[in-house]
Amino acid sequence: MQTRSELLKDTFRKAAHAWELINKLHFTEEEARCLRKHIDQPSYADLHWGVFIPAIKGQATDAQQKKWLPLAYSQAIIGCYAQTELGHGSNVQRLETTATFEPSTDGFIVNTPTIAATKWWPGGLGKVSTHAIVHARLLTNGKDYGIHAFIVQIRSLEDHQPLPGITVADIGTKFGSRAYNSVDNGLLRFNNVHIPRENMLMRLATVTKEGKYVHSNVPTQLAYGAMVNVRKSIVMDASYSLARAVTIAVRYSAVRxxxxxxxxxxxxxxxxxxxxQSRLFPLLATAYAYRFLGQWMSSLYSDTMACFENNDFSTLPEVHACTAGLKSIATSTTADGIEECRKLCGGHGYLTSSGLPDLFAVYVPSCTYEGDNVILLLQVARYLMKTLKFLGSGKEPSGTAAYLSNVTELVSKNCEVAKESDWISPKTLRYAFEARSARLALKCATQIAAASTQDEGFSEASCELLGASRAHCELIIVTRFMGALEREIPGRGVKNQLQILCNIYALSLVTTRAGDFLMTGYLSPEQVELAKSQLRDLFKKVRHNAVSLVDAFDYTDFYLGSSLGRYDGNVYESLYNEALKDPTNASAVTEGYTEFIRPILKQQLGTSMSRL
Amino acid sequence: MQTRSELLKDTFRKAAHAWELINKLHFTEEEARCLRKHIDQPSYADLHWGVFIPAIKGQATDAQQKKWLPLAYSQAIIGCYAQTELGHGSNVQRLETTATFEPSTDGFIVNTPTIAATKWWPGGLGKVSTHAIVHARLLTNGKDYGIHAFIVQIRSLEDHQPLPGITVADIGTKFGSRAYNSVDNGLLRFNNVHIPRENMLMRLATVTKEGKYVHSNVPTQLAYGAMVNVRKSIVMDASYSLARAVTIAVRYSAVRxxxxxxxxxxxxxxxxxxxxQSRLFPLLATAYAYRFLGQWMSSLYSDTMACFENNDFSTLPEVHACTAGLKSIATSTTADGIEECRKLCGGHGYLTSSGLPDLFAVYVPSCTYEGDNVILLLQVARYLMKTLKFLGSGKEPSGTAAYLSNVTELVSKNCEVAKESDWISPKTLRYAFEARSARLALKCATQIAAASTQDEGFSEASCELLGASRAHCELIIVTRFMGALEREIPGRGVKNQLQILCNIYALSLVTTRAGDFLMTGYLSPEQVELAKSQLRDLFKKVRHNAVSLVDAFDYTDFYLGSSLGRYDGNVYESLYNEALKDPTNASAVTEGYTEFIRPILKQQLGTSMSRL
Structure with missing residues (x-):
């Protein structure tokens, strides 16, 4: 365990070394991203490249980009993204930081009016960034125009001291012994900080010299395009992280x-x-499911961007709801899944040398960042309720929600599975997930319609709405996995194994969500029993190849960083050797022996110990 | 974040200081235990007092106790309990360490034959203990008598150096930045270590000078008495830990x-x-449920010990199964519940200053120690299957399993709930949980009976068996909560609030385990809907008193150690002030700036940075 300062310094060293390599070897942006990812220790650089620069690209005018991007690309400035405040997270509209236009100086005065308005969490802010994209209420001519983004320099480019009027610091330690402690998440307060008018990111709206607020003609929907891409990356990362935990747990379970x-x-x-098997194999299947899901989301992103370029934003609500939900389900399942893998490794999973505690601690924030998972599911629910409401009005649902136009049949026709093997038909599975989702959504809609107001109904039904959203998303994941298997897949027997995993993924959901399927009357208890029984058969089929199926994720021992997950299976030797390397084992007699242990053993209390 | 060595030394200091106080103030054993608990930082002393000394009391003869207990009570020796090995945990019978009797020296030769036989995990072993109770295979006259316990001195009482033939070290860092890193969990290997014959703990069996193995006439069942008491403490601790997390989450949810x-x-x-509410209030109710459960387990322990004293061991199988299951359910639910509370605090729950990350990291090992939670539930399952098998043979089940003698009615009579309010009748709830448990158990028994062998059937049905065990335990918890409310409870309105919590506890289980209730046909989907609806009403009733109900747990701000859970609600000021105390904020310009950040900003790569 390093001290926090040691850990930060070590992270800065790695980031600098990576930057040197990236320059020396003339890496492309994608290669550079890949290198940073493989450092496997989050740093300020992830935020500079992953958030600060994309935000400039998305929200700055061409002229602004021309000014800021070269500085950012060369890291002559280092930036972060300061949106969240101490008292304000998901509800961005209620941020309190103000940027008041001052015509006399042709600039904005940025202020932090309360403690709760302190910017809080931005990675890279605490100790490193020279600049921040700050979200603040734009006030001009006495009117509040809501939240806009501004570039604010916060530290001197000469000596790195905070500029006048700026209070900036690190927010302290976080979950785990390493995890995100290598990032300088920061706090930031402004006391009448002046910035030039041009530092407002003006792609969507501008303020004139005279203080007039003017919308640009750029469609606001464009901002959502980037969001789809970010969510695709999060789902891919979910697959990578879950696969990593599953690799460790499967390999160790074969040794233990x-x-x-x-x-x-x-x-x-x-x-x-x-x-x-019943806990581990569904997670193995899930890691594969998210891999195919992420691939599909890549193409969804391209399709969406193509539509946007033609000024067609009609698919946006569906794409937004679907990707919001998939981000939520994938990250929650992965966080829980990593912890489940840790438990599946018994006591040894609790050791840092298993690699699992840190994997969990570094993964869980993804349930909160880029949208709190509960709030995202409620957004999906709003979309589902709206879709049902407008059914038959000519606004037919498309894409991942297309099945809802078939709602009448889905709520009336029950499952016809009569024997175990009936369950492994893609058509049967797809229909079951569609029926579950449609029925849960319809039940919510009915419940809401019966309430005195729609808001009250929505609030009262919110737990059921979360269930309906989850069902909708799980349907998408199941069908995307099936869809991927409709294509040719190289390698003898590979497709067959993936087919088994796909069925495990789907049927483990049927059994764990049996309550949903039974509540909606789509399945009978006997049919759930058949699913369980079929699932047990599938576990037996995958058992033989389980180790190969995690080997296929192709993690090196170095990257896995786990004594339990070693490719060669020499688990006990590795645990033993790792233990001996612990600094506490540098001497046979422990630090503190003379002061705090010997006096006890020698019964010298009150003499040598009275100074304690 | 301290380094591990700093943390250990700090822990030793606190333990020494506590020991000085305990002596100076002439504390009783119970007062001393209470003081150690409130240090709230696990240490070697917990193992010395909580495991080493009780093991001597339980397994040593009177003469042995007379020798060892005074040394242990004065801490002239410090001991630990070395059972688990690197390759062997739950299956104690397969431990590999050997203790071979050698008549010529009237002693045992202790050996570690393989890497997997290395003692691994014992707390207090790594850096502090002078003695260990070592579990090893007793070999005498060429015969293996299985696992027995021996006291082995491992470090010199003069200079604390490991004795000849002993390899001892710390096993390295564990989950979290603090948590159990303050304990020196250790590894231990023996290379022909000689111990006197009298160091075998001989209460249950002895080896004579001639090497003859002789059973004593002490009933082996006595060992299980202590186990009931340990499990009672674990359930009480589950309540304390869950209450702590719930206090933080409820208070913060009222501020946020x-x-x-x-x-x-x-x-x-x-x-x-x-x-x-739907995530938080059931956990609040659970913390109360476990409090009453722990109280009941105290009386169960007294009752059991009273029976034992009369040589009546007839209740042992039931008591053993019931307490094993309750330990499993309470610790799993609490570990998950703490993490759920952390998530309910949004992003800020990820900060160390929320108090929640460390609470989770320090709690989760309880799912593994004193019996792995899955294996414990399988033990419950074995008991349930046996009970059903002997039904009607005159061996009628008693205690917490008594309801099973009513199995014929329980599997045939379905629930009669027809409206929401029907659900809050204790009789209705009790019957529902009995029916669920009996039906799940019977289904498993049928499935096992149909298998070709009983072992195969048990293994095939093991997931369903876990479900049946869980149902049995949850029934116990629900009825103990109800039982506690049949008594007088002081304080105006208190009983009414507890009644609401009891109903929330029971109904939240009905709804989260809806699959169980529907699969067994005991409830209809409509009845589950009524339970959900009743639950929503109960949430509204408890909302008003939620903060008072956590205040009633009576944690001081100092003990809670959470910026989010402060009694005065000044959450944001507290987070802010805590952040500023982080050592990284000691200087405005970060450590590592000159070496690793300035050269980047100043575009001086390849010159000043080429030395990296």
Whole structure:
């Protein structure tokens, strides 16, 4: 365990070294991103390249880009994205920081009116950034025009001291011993800080010299395009992170033996237990499911951008809802899944050398950033309710919501599965997920319609709405996995294995969400039993290839960083050797022995110890 | 973040200081335990007092106790409990360490034959203990008598150096930045270490001078008495830890505001959202449920010990199964519940200053120690299957399993709830939980009976068996909560509030386990809907008193250690002030600026940076 300062300094060193390599080897932007990712230790650079620069590209005018991008690309300035405040997160419209236009100086005066208005969380802000994109209420001519973005220099480019009127600091330590402690998430306060008028990011709106607020003719929807891309990356990362945890847990479960065999024989491999398989194999399947989902989201992004270029924004509500929900489900499932993998490794999963505690601690914030997962699901719910409301009015749902136009049949026709093997038909599975989703959504709509106001109904039904949104998203994931398997897949037997995983993914949802399927009357208890039974068969089928299926994720031992997840299976030697490297083992007699242990053992309390 | 060595030294200092106080103030054992608990930083002393000494009391003869207990009570020796090995945890019978009797020296030779046989995990072993209770296979006259316990001195009482033949070290860092990193969990290997014959703990069996193995006449069941007491403590600790997390989340949810109200008005308190209530209030109810459960387990322990004293061990199987299951359910639910509370605090829950990350990291090992939670539930399942098998044979189930003698009615009579308010009858709830448990257990029994062998059937049905065990335990918890409310409870309105919490606890289980209730046919979907609806009403009733109900847990701000959970609600000031105390904020310009940041900003790569 390093001290926080040591860890930060080490992170700065790695970032600088990477930057040197990137320049020396003339890396492309994508290669540079890939290198930073493989440092596997989050840093200010992730925010500079991943958020600050894209924000300038998305929100600055061409002239502004021409000014700021070269500075940012060369890291002559280092930037961060300061939106969230201490008292304000998801509800961006209620941010309190103000930027008041002052015609006499042709600039804005930026202020932090309350403690709750302190900018809080931006990565890279605490110790490194020289500039911040600050979200603030734009006030001009006595009127509040809502939240806009401004570039504010916060530190001197000469000596890195905070500029006058700026209070900036690190917000302190976070979950885990490493994880995001390598990032200088920061706080920021403004006391009458003047910035030039041109520092407002003016792609969507401008303020004239005279203080007049003017909308540009750029469609506001364009901002959502970038969001789809970000969510695609988050889903891909979910797959990578979950795959990493699953790799460790599967490999270790093949090494670890416990109980189950007669005297003299070795014990049973933990991986052979149904209790282990039933928790681990669905996660293995999920890691694959998200991989295909991410690929599909890439093409969804391209399609969406193509529409936008033709000024066609009609698919936006569906794309927005779908990607919001997928981000939510994928990150929540992955966070829980990593922790489940840790538990599946028994006591040893609690050791840092298992690699799992840190993987969890570094992953969980993704449930909060880029949209709180609960709030995102409620957005999906609003979309579903709206879609149902306008059914038959000519506004037919498209894309991932197209199935809802078939709602009448979906709510009336029950499942026809009569034997185990009926369950592995893609058509049957797809229909089951459609029926579940449609029925849950319709039930919510009915409940809301019965309330005195729509708002009250929505609020009262919000837990059920979360369930309906989850069902909608899980349907999308199941069908995207199936869709991917309709194509040719190279490698002998590969497709067959993926087919098994796809069925495991779908059927494990059928059984864990049995309550949904039974509540809506789509399945009978007997049909759920058949699904369980089919699932057990599938577990047996995948057992043999489980280790190969995680090997296929192709993580190096170095990157995995796990004594339990080693490719060669030498788990115990590795744990032992890692332990001996711990700094506390540098001497046989511990630090503190003379002061705090020897006096106890020698019964010298009150003499040598009275100074404690 | 301290380095590990700093943290350990700090822990030793606190333990020494506590020991000085305990002596100076002539504390009783119970007062001393209480003081150590309030240090709120686990240490070697917890293991010395909580495991080493009780093990001597339980497993040593009177003569041995006379020798060892005074040394241990005065801490002239410090001990730990070395059972688990690197390759062997739950399956104690397969430990590999050997203790071979050597008549010529009238002693045992202790050996570690493989890497996997390395003792691994014992707290207090790594850096502090002078003695260890070592579990090893007893070999004498060429015969293996299985696992027995031996006291082995591992460090010199003069200079604390490991004794010859002993390899001892710390196993390295664990989950979290603090949590159990303050404990020196250790590894231990023996290379022909000689110990005197009398160091075998001989209460249950002895080895004579001649090497003859002799059972004593002490009933082996006595060992299980202590286990009941340990599990009672674990359940009580579950309540304390969950209550702590719930206190933080409830108080913060009353302070935090977000969305929901018209312009100009303050936003809505997060605690008013149904989505927040539906996750938080069941956990609040659970913390109370476990409190009453722990109290009941105390009396169960006394009752059991009274029976044991009369040589009546007939209740043991039921008591063992019930407490095993309750330990499992309470710790799993609490670990998940703490993490849920962290998520309910949004982004700020990720900060160390929220108190929640460390609470989680320090709590989760309880899912593994004193019995892995999955294995414990499988033990419950074995008991349930056995009970059903012998039904009607005269061996009628008693205690918490008594309801199973009513199985014929429980599997045939369905629920009669016809309106929301029907759900809050204790009789209705109790019957529903009994029916669910009995039906799930019977279904498993049928499935097992149909298998070709009982072992295969048990293994095949193991996931369903876990479900049946969970149902059995949740029934116990619900009925113990109800039982506690049958008594007088002082304080105006207190009982009424507890009644509401009890109903929330029970109904939130009905709705989250709806799948169970529907699969077994005991409830109809409509009845589950009525339960959901009743639950929403109960949430509204408890909302008003939610803050008082956590205040009643009576945690001081100092003990809670959470900026979010402060009694006075000054959350944002507190977060802000805590942040400024972080050592990284000691200087405005960060460590590492000159070496790793300035050269980037100044575009001096390849010159000043080429040395990186």
């Amino acid at each position: 033996r416990q109980f189950g065999v007669q005297d003299g024989q070795p014990e049973m491999q933990v991986l052979d237990y149904m209790t282990q | 505001r977000q969305f929901g109200v018209q312009d100009g008005q303050p936003e809505m308190q997060v605690l008013d959202y149904m989505t927040q």
